[in-house]
Amino acid sequence: MIGDFEIKEEDLAGRIGKLETKHGKLETPVFFPVIHPIRVDIDIETLKKIGFNNFITNAYLLYKYKNNINNIHTEFNFDGVIMTDSGAYQILQYGDIEADNNSIIKFENHINPDIGVILDVPTGDTDDRQEAETSVEETIKRAKEAYKEVNDNIIWTYPIQGGKYLDLIERSASIHFQFKDKFKFVALGSPTVLLQDYDYKTVVAMIMSARKVLDRGYPLHLFGGGVPHMIPFAVALGVDSFDSASYILYARDNRYITRDRVLKLEEMDYFLCNCEVCSRYTPKDLLEMDEEERTRLLAIHNLYTIKSEINSTKQAIKEGRLFEYLQEKSRSHPALYSAFKEILMHHDILEMYDNGIKPTGKGIFLFDIDSVKRPEILRYQRNLDSYEPRSDQAVLICYNGLERPFLEDQTVRKYISSSLRESKDIFIIVPFFGVIPIYWSDSYPLAQFEMTEPIDDEVKRDMLQKLERFLSNKKYKKINVVNCDELHIESIGALSST
Ligand SMILES: [Zn+2]
Structure with missing residues (x-):
C-alpha cells in the first residue's frame, strides 16, 4: 500500500x-x-x-x-x-x-x-x-x-x-x-x-x-x-x-x-x-x-x-x-x-534502538573515551551486572600482552586449568569493557574489537572504575591479580579489602 x-x-x-x-x-x-x-x-x-x-x-x-x-x-x-x-x-x-x-x-x-x-x-x-x-x-x-x-x-x-x-x-x-x-x-x-x-x-x-x-x-x-x-x-x-x-x-x-x-x-x-x-x-x-x-x-x-x-x-x-x-x-x-x-x-x-549483534559480525573499533558510549559497550555493562559468580575466589588477568582470543593465550590457559581444580572465577581486565569473564570472551563483540594502544588516561580511569564497581558488587572473598604491574590497580578499594 x-x-x-x-x-x-x-x-x-x-x-x-x-x-x-x-x-x-x-x-x-x-x-x-x-x-x-x-x-x-x-x-x-x-x-x-x-x-x-x-x-x-x-x-x-x-x-x-x-x-x-x-x-x-x-x-x-x-x-x-x-x-x-x-x-x-x-x-x-x-x-x-x-x-x-x-x-x-x-x-x-x-x-x-x-x-x-x-x-x-x-x-x-x-x-x-x-x-x-x-x-x-x-x-x-x-x-x-x-x-x-x-x-x-x-x-x-x-x-x-x-x-x-x-x-x-x-x-x-x-x-x-x-x-x-x-x-x-x-x-x-x-x-x-x-x-x-x-x-x-x-x-x-x-x-x-x-x-x-x-x-x-x-x-x-x-x-x-x-x-x-x-x-x-x-x-x-x-x-x-x-x-x-x-x-x-x-x-x-x-x-x-x-x-x-x-x-x-x-x-x-x-x-x-x-x-x-x-x-x-x-x-x-x-x-x-x-x-x-x-x-x-x-x-x-x-x-x-x-x-x-x-x-x-x-x-x-x-x-x-x-x-x-x-x-x-x-x-x-x-x-x-x-x-x-x-x-x-x-x-x-541510541542503545534502545540499536539492534545489537551486527549481521556482518565485524569487529568494533575503540578509539577514545567517546567509544565507551557505544551501544555494544553499554549493553555489555548491563549483562555484566547480572553475572553470577561461580565461586568466592577470583583471578584477574590484565589484558597487556595477552593473545586474542583470550581463551587461547598461554598465561590464561595456565590459570584456566588450575582454577578448574581450585574453583575460581577468571576475568580479563580490558579497557573499554572493564572486566570480561573468560568464558564470555569469545562472544560478540568481546572477541571482535580493535583498540588504540597505549590507552589514554581517561580510558584507563574508566576501566578502573568499571573494575571497582564490578568487584564491589560481586564481593569475592579472595582475589588474585596477575600481569597487572603496569596498570597499578592496587589502589582499588575492593581489592585491598580482600
Ligand atoms: Zn566533483
Whole structure:
C-alpha cells in the first residue's frame, strides 16, 4: 500500500528503509534536491544521471504561477518520486502568502505528487516563545482541518514545528498518532538557519525531541537539511529523508561543497572529487567560464557530493559501523564534534534502538573515551551486572600482552586449568569493557574489537572504575591479580579489602 514503510537494516537509531510510493519503492535515507518549479537550474535528465530518482518542488509557486497544470509528473516529464512542499518556506521568507491551507491541499490533490505537505506555519528560528507556540498550535489545527480533505493517492506529510523549544517539538510530534492513518510521512521543520550557523548541537536536540515520541514505523524528514556534513548525524538519530536547495544556492555563490566543509571556488587550486565536473575541469577553468555555466557545473558537483554522503552513510549502516563513521566525521569540524557529544548524551536512546549483534559480525573499533558510549559497550555493562559468580575466589588477568582470543593465550590457559581444580572465577581486565569473564570472551563483540594502544588516561580511569564497581558488587572473598604491574590497580578499594 502507498505509504507503507519497511525497515531493512538498523544501526544506532538510524535505518535503511523502503517507502512505497506510486512511482516505486524509495530507499531511505534519501535526499530530495529542491527543483524550482519555474526556473530550470538543473534539468531532470541531469538529476537522474547523478543518481536522483526523486526531487521536491514547490506546490505554492506552481499554484501561483502555473495554476492550469493537471498532473505534476506530466508537467515535469518525470517518472520518479515527486514531493511537493506547500509554501511554508515562503511564509518563512515573506511573512505571508496568497493561499490558504485548503486551497493548497485541493491543488495538491489535483496535481497528484507522490508525497504532499499541508500548509504548515513554520516556527523558524524565533526567540519568541509565544510565537513558537502559536505556530505549533496553528499547524496542529491545520493538520486536523486537512485530515478530512487529503486523498489516499498521496503520502501526506505531518509537519512538526517548535523551533528550538524542545518541549514544543515534543508536543507537536506527540499529536501525530491522532492522524497517522492519513499522514504516513512526518517532517521536522525549520532547522535551516541553525544549520547555516553551524549550530548542529541544537539541531541534534531538536531531532531527538521529535524522534523519541514518534512511532518508529513512520519515516521522518528533515526540512531544509541540506548540508552533507550533518546528514550521517541526523540519520543516526532516525532521520530518513532530507531536502535542500543548498546545492544551487551555494553554486550561485561560487561555493563548492565537500563532504565535510564548504570551500570558496576562488580559494581552490585543486578539486577534491572525481565527479564528471571535477575530473574534467580545474577551479581556474570554472572561474573563467560564464556565470550560468559555472553555476550549473558547481551545482552538479554539489549534488554528487550530497549523493555520495548519503551512500557512505547507508554503507556504514549496512556494515554496522555508523558509530565509527560519526566518530570519524565529528573530527572534521568543532561544531560536528559538539553535535556528536550531544548525541552521546542520549546514548540510552541510541542503545534502545540499536539492534545489537551486527549481521556482518565485524569487529568494533575503540578509539577514545567517546567509544565507551557505544551501544555494544553499554549493553555489555548491563549483562555484566547480572553475572553470577561461580565461586568466592577470583583471578584477574590484565589484558597487556595477552593473545586474542583470550581463551587461547598461554598465561590464561595456565590459570584456566588450575582454577578448574581450585574453583575460581577468571576475568580479563580490558579497557573499554572493564572486566570480561573468560568464558564470555569469545562472544560478540568481546572477541571482535580493535583498540588504540597505549590507552589514554581517561580510558584507563574508566576501566578502573568499571573494575571497582564490578568487584564491589560481586564481593569475592579472595582475589588474585596477575600481569597487572603496569596498570597499578592496587589502589582499588575492593581489592585491598580482600
Ligand atoms: Zn566533483
